[in-house]
Each structure stands twice: as C-alpha cells, then as structure tokens.
Amino acid sequence: MTAHNRGRPRAFDRDRAILDAARLFWRRGYSGTSTRALTATLGLSTSSLYAAFGSKAGLFEEAVRTYAERYREIYQQAVAEEDIRTAIERILIDSVHEFTQPDDTHPGCLISSAVMTDSTGTLDTSAYVAELHRSNEQALLRRIERAIQDGDLAAGVSAVVLTGFIQALWHGLSVRSNLDTPREDLIEAAQLAHELICQQLTSTTS
Structure with a gap:
C-alpha cells in the first residue's frame, strides 16, 4: 500500500499569496523586494x-490591482448617492475603513506606501495609480458639478476647489493610516472634516 499523499505540498492559495506578496511590496517597494524574499514568504x-x-512584475501588478481597485468602487458607490453631503461622507469614511482593514485580510494602503516612492521599476504601476486618482477625482468633480x-x-x-480639497483630505488620511494611526482617530478626523465642509456649504447657500 503506497502513501500517495506523502510529501505533497500544501494547496496553493492564490488570494493568500497575493496578500503576502503585497505586504512585502508595500513595505519595501518593487525593487526592494527580491524574488528570493517572495518565494520564501x-x-x-x-x-x-x-x-x-x-514574473515578479506580474505578481506585483496583480497585487496592486487587487487592492487598489477597491478605491474606485468606493468613489463609484459614493457618487451614486442622492445627497451630495452623503456622497462626500462616504468617500472619506468608507476609504478610512478600507485603509484600516485587518492585517490578515489587507496589506495596508497602497497609495502612500513604499510602492509609490520606488524606482523606475514601478513606472507602469505609477501610471496605473495616477489613472486611478484621475478617474476618482473626475467622478467626484462631476457629482459636485451636478449638485x-x-x-x-x-x-x-x-x-x-471643493473636489481638490476633498482629495487632499483623502490623501492625508491615507498617509496617516500607513503611520499606524488608529482607525477610530482617522474616523474622527474624517467626520470633523465632513462637518466643516458641510458647514461651509450651508453658510454659502444661506
């Protein structure tokens, strides 16, 4: 009787592999993450x-797209709200929740990670992220114009100006999330920003 399963490697979990690779890339950047480090992890x-x-580049691209596309979804869902103030709130609050997902399910925020300060090895990814920002900003701008x-x-x-201000807040929250600022603190900051924006819009319309 033979043991066919003896020495059989563990089942390949693609989602887990992408998450683990993303953590390395986010921390070290593309050029700072060696193939040896990836295979070991x-x-x-x-x-x-x-x-x-x-390739290593293929894994990197898949990791970026897996975790960055969620931000596009957040903007698309937010601008679909009937009330513009709710739309602004959802962009800020929902993004904070995404920035601060538990470590076992999310690698952290790509936008302000080591990935974006890397060498020319991330040129294609930088272009992708730039397009993502433009898409999100244009969606928000169109929604505000409609309001x-x-x-x-x-x-x-x-x-x-309002779109640019909201985007500046978004990027600031992203940076602070990568500095390990607690979710509760980021939520409070986002809520305060939203209140101040709404106060300004109210005073302008009165």
Whole structure:
C-alpha cells in the first residue's frame, strides 16, 4: 500500500499569496523586494511563482490591482448617492475603513506606501495609480458639478476647489493610516472634516 499523499505540498492559495506578496511590496517597494524574499514568504519555488504569475512584475501588478481597485468602487458607490453631503461622507469614511482593514485580510494602503516612492521599476504601476486618482477625482468633480446645477449647492461653490480639497483630505488620511494611526482617530478626523465642509456649504447657500 503506497502513501500517495506523502510529501505533497500544501494547496496553493492564490488570494493568500497575493496578500503576502503585497505586504512585502508595500513595505519595501518593487525593487526592494527580491524574488528570493517572495518565494520564501509565499512558500513557492521560483518556477512555481513564475508559473502562477508569469514574473515578479506580474505578481506585483496583480497585487496592486487587487487592492487598489477597491478605491474606485468606493468613489463609484459614493457618487451614486442622492445627497451630495452623503456622497462626500462616504468617500472619506468608507476609504478610512478600507485603509484600516485587518492585517490578515489587507496589506495596508497602497497609495502612500513604499510602492509609490520606488524606482523606475514601478513606472507602469505609477501610471496605473495616477489613472486611478484621475478617474476618482473626475467622478467626484462631476457629482459636485451636478449638485450645483441641481441647486443642492450654491452656484458660488467652486466644484474644482471643493473636489481638490476633498482629495487632499483623502490623501492625508491615507498617509496617516500607513503611520499606524488608529482607525477610530482617522474616523474622527474624517467626520470633523465632513462637518466643516458641510458647514461651509450651508453658510454659502444661506
């Protein structure tokens, strides 16, 4: 009687591999993460890693897209809200919740991680993230412009300035999340920012 399963490698969990790889990339950047470090962390041979992802670059791209696309979803869902103030609140609060997902399910915020301060090895990824920011900003800008046209915001409100301000807040919250600021503190900061924005919009419309 033979033991066919003796020495059988553990089942390959693609989602877990992407998460573990993302943690390395986020911390060390693309060029600072060696193939040896990846294979050791993922428990794969070099050939298995290449078979699964094509290359180190392929794994990196999949990790970026897996965790960055969630921010596009947040913006799309937020701008679909009927009330512009709710839309702004959802962008800030929902993003904080995404920034601060538990470590066992999320690698942290890509946008302000080591990935974005890396060498030319991340050029394609930098272009992708830049496109993601433009897409999100344009979605928010169009929503604010519509709110002005519908009379929900005063005509004197600058859609461009308000959009830029919200985006600046978003990036600040992202940076602070990577500095291990507790979720509760980030939520309070986002709520305060939202209240101040709404007060300004209210005073402008009155």
